[in-house]
Each structure stands twice: as C-alpha cells, then as structure tokens.
Amino acid sequence: MQADFVYEPVFDGAGMQLSVSVLADRDAIRDQMRCDAEAAGFRVLECCGLDEFGSGSGSALGDLILVDCADADAGAMALLSRLDMRAGKSGAQLVVSTTMDALDAVFGCFAMSGAQILVEPGRADRIIAIGRVLAHVPNLRLRELAEEDRLMLLRLTEQVGSIAQRLEGLSSQVDAGQREGGGAFRLESPAQGWHAQGDEYVVDNSKAAPRLPDGALIRKLIRQRQARSQFFDAELFADPAWDILLDLAAARAERRQVCVTSLCIAAGVPATTALRWIAQMVDADLLVRIPDPHDRRRAHIALADATADAMARYFAAIGIGEACELAAA
Structure with missing residues (x-):
C-alpha cells in the first residue's frame, strides 16, 4: 500500500539527504514504516529487526530512528537504552511505538533523546510523528499532501501549541504562588514571620502553607469527576492535565x-x-521524572514541589483539606 502523502527529499545543512533507521520485529509494521519514511523524503539507511540491529557492531544511526517494540524483554530494553544515549548525543530523532503492557519498561529507557513514544498506534499516528520531525527541518518544501492528512497535521499542530501555551501559563502561576507562599512540604526558618519581644520570639503562623488533603478525599473527587461519563459523552469533559494533577x-x-x-x-x-x-x-517543570532506585530502566512521575504547593492551596481554597478531614473523623 502506497502512502498518500509525498514530500520532496529532505537534506541537512551540508546538502546530504536525511536518513532513517527502521527497527521492528513485526514484518508488516517494519515494511509500513519504511514505506512511510521513504515517502516523507528520507533515505533508508537500515531496515531490520531489533536483534539483528543490536548484534551489529557499531551500526550507523539515521537522522530519524523509527522503532517498534512490542515486547519488553531484557535484550530489547538494553537496545532501547543504547539508542536513547546515542540519539541524545547525536541529535537524531526517535519515534518509538509500543504496547500498553510494555509501556512502563519502554518509557524508562528514554531520558536523554526526547523520544516520541506512541502506544499501540495506527498508521496515521506514525505518519503524524514523522510530520512532527519534519516540522523541525528548515526549508522543507511540501509537494503533495492529502486533505485528510493535512487537516490531521493541522489539528495536531494546534493541539501541541495549545498544550504548550496552557502549560506555560499554568507554570507561571505555580511559580508565582511558590514565590509568594513557599512550598507545601518545605520547612522554613521564620525569617519574616516573627518579631522579637525582649528575649521571647513570637512566630506568626497565619500564613502557613497548607498541606495536601488526605488521599481518600482526593480520590473521592476523582470518582465524582469520572461519574459524569455515565450520563454524558466523556469527551465533553476531557481535561487530561487536570486529571493527571489530581491523580498525582x-x-x-x-x-x-x-x-x-x-x-x-x-x-x-x-x-x-x-x-x-x-x-x-x-x-x-510541573511534573518530575524520578528513576526507579531498584531498576534504573524504569521511571516514575510525580508532582514538582511547586506544583504540589499550588494543588494544596487550591484544595484549601475550595474547602477540601484539614477541616474536611476533621469533619469526616
């Protein structure tokens, strides 16, 4: 099956056509990724399975690396970690597709390269990921693009731009709140909140930073939000950033x-x-990535301190906090 979008070949600053390495064990997906990369203007440098590439001594990497990894076995994870390190140093772009079952292991392999990770993607998802890579290539000339793909790429561009804009504003608000009130989980010396009377010191606790409420109260709020999908289309209320913050x-x-x-x-x-x-x-800087101390190939996600502080102040502002905990007790 031929791809329904065609680009002019893409070149680097020295006039060399950009290359792609296609690594996948599933034959049909490997052929599909190769076809799409060639249609996007890349020269195929390597097209093989993961084990075959890993056994090669010093195999060259393309400017774009397309990987399909469905199984999180030790050999594949070691290869992904090496690819992450090499791509991070060389500046190559990584697009990695995987399954939900293997996601945690695959995610933990990428800390240096800024890889795009796709979960059980369709062909359109991979094409969009290649489009995002091409968006960073200067002087790219588009020769032909099907209207459906054009609209899809436009929506993706708008979505990514909207995400970045919204999070930039949220990050600024969190930073401002942090500067004003200090962290929710930070012990601070009473530099401005006390005054001396002779040999006695009186500490002003009126502006003490609130703590996050009990986890059970936050879980109850999450369940109430999820209950809306029983009566309305869930997409009406899709707010992934907030749901992520609540869960964390x-x-x-x-x-x-x-x-x-x-x-x-x-x-x-x-x-x-x-x-x-x-x-x-x-x-x-709203969230932080925390390597698993027991398995360096895995990683967890947590709230940054400033974000936790902002969440604690939000819950206090809407009346979910220590007062609710005392009432429940």
Missing part, C-alpha cells in the same frame, strides 16, 4: 509512586495523547 496529588498524599501506565489511564484520553501531555508538563 492523591498519590503524593498517600506516599505512593505512580508509573506512567497508571498515569496514562488516569488521564482519561488515549495513551499516546496522555504521554504528550506528560512530556509537556515535565518540560514545563
């Missing part, structure tokens, strides 16, 4: 770690979309 706030209150698969489910949108939100929120 509950986890922080419960002193529990959250894996990326669990967080994608909590976001209430397709996993690939959720990963896009998570990546943008990490870039905006």
